[in-house]
Amino acid sequence: MGAMIKRTMKKQAVKERGTIRFIEENDIEKIDAYWGSKNNWEAIPAKVSEMKKFADWDKVIKLDHGYDENKPTSQLNLEDIKGAAKFRGGECLSTDMETGNWAGKLDFKCAFDHTFTASPKLMLEGGHFCPQCELESWNYKERAKREPFFAQVWNPIQSKADGREYMKSYQN
Numbered sequence: 001m002g003a004m005i006k007r008t009m010k011k012q013a014v015k016e017r018g019t020i021r022f023i024e025e026n027d028i029e030k031i032d033a034y035w036g037s038k039n040n041w042e043a044i045p046a047k048v049s050e051m052k053k054f055a056d057w058d059k060v061i062k063l064d065h066g067y068d069e070n071k072p073t074s075q076l077n078l079e080d081i082k083g084a085a086k087f088r089g090g091e092c093l094s095t096d097m098e099t100g101n102w103a104g105k106l107d108f109k110c111a112f113d114h115t116f117t118a119s120p121k122l123m124l125e126g127g128h129f130c131p132q133c134e135l136e137s138w139n140y141k142e143r144a145k146r147e148p149f150f151a152q153v154w155n156p157i158q159s160k161a162d163g164r165e166y167m168k169s170y171q172n
């Protein structure tokens with residue numbers, strides 16, 4: 001049974017766009033996209049039983065959101081928002097904000113010089129920042145260099161990930 005499954009899977013994997021075909025043809029771009037890098041692929045043990053299982057379930061990593069989360073939201077002011085924007089590699093361009101107003105829109109610039117408006121709620125609670133960066137591509141390596149907020153989740157897995165930029169495309 002095991003041999004049969006293996007045969008069936010392998011048949012798929014050597015087809016065009018199959019993951020073994022990437023290795024056979026040394027198609028680095030696709031290898032990077034699928035495994036992160038050729039080194040990652042080479043590090044996979046020959047036997048499934050030799051695979052190391054994830055065991056670090058109890059380790060908790062608390063993310064820094066770039067502002068004092070103990071402060072009641074009714075007291076958040078422009079300085080807090082400016083600090084949070086800086087932590088996201090950008091800048092809050094607005095010069096005033098009504099303290100505690102989470103819904104009012106403010107002006108921002110991201111680490112790649114795009115400008116946009118967003119409410120503090122969208123940024124701090126919703127986790128959004130620059131809409132243009134999100135639309136254009138997956139460019140995590142470069143973003144991590146400029147955005148400390150993003151770097152804290154990206155850098156710990158960096159050795160397993162590649163630094164390519166993948167453009168996004170949309171079909172309507």
Ligand SMILES: [Zn+2]
Binds near residue numbers: 110112114132133
């Ligand atoms: Zn941007």
